[in-house]
Amino acid sequence: MKNDVDNKLEQKNIKPTAMRKLVYEVLDKNKKALSLYEIEQQFDNVDRSTIFRTLKTFQDNYLIHSIDDGTGAVKYALCDEGCTCAPDDLHVHFLCNKCGQTHCLRDMPVPKMDLPDGFSFESANFVVKGICPDCK
Numbered sequence: 001m002k003n004d005v006d007n008k009l010e011q012k013n014i015k016p017t018a019m020r021k022l023v024y025e026v027l028d029k030n031k032k033a034l035s036l037y038e039i040e041q042q043f044d045n046v047d048r049s050t051i052f053r054t055l056k057t058f059q060d061n062y063l064i065h066s067i068d069d070g071t072g073a074v075k076y077a078l079c080d081e082g083c084t085c086a087p088d089d090l091h092v093h094f095l096c097n098k099c100g101q102t103h104c105l106r107d108m109p110v111p112k113m114d115l116p117d118g119f120s121f122e123s124a125n126f127v128v129k130g131i132c133p134d135c136k
């Protein structure tokens with residue numbers, strides 16, 4: 001009998017190893033984006049490079065996306081089910097100036113940009129900064 005996490009990984013063509021399932025669960029239960037360091041803190045005895053490799057596999061298979069919120073640490077968050085990280089799948093991120101947490105605003109797509117002739121859009125890093133509901 002397969003559980004939900006196995007299915008979630010297999011849907012994205014990721015073989016559900018024990019380590020991958022643990023990293024997935026960490027990302028799933030924290031409803032905000034996490035840095036490599038923050039993910040590492042959730043484990044007792046796991047090598048940082050192992051976690052990094054796991055995240056890389058996840059990212060290559062569109063299970064997670066990375067966010068550069070300007071704080072200097074890349075953060076990671078789960079993608080929506082059908083996400084392929086194409087321009088149409090990109091959403092806005094929100095960095096709270098108080099708690100430093102980065103939230104995915106999944107219902108807010110990155111605004112369409114009218115680029116000058118000759119420029120083609122591939123990706124965007126759209127980070128809004130302010131105060132989150134928890135810190136209000």
Ligand SMILES: [Zn+2]
Pocket residue numbers: 096097098099100101131132133134135
């Ligand atoms: Zn906050």
Ligand SMILES: [Zn+2]
Pocket residue numbers: 065067077091092093103104105
């Ligand atoms: Zn996001």
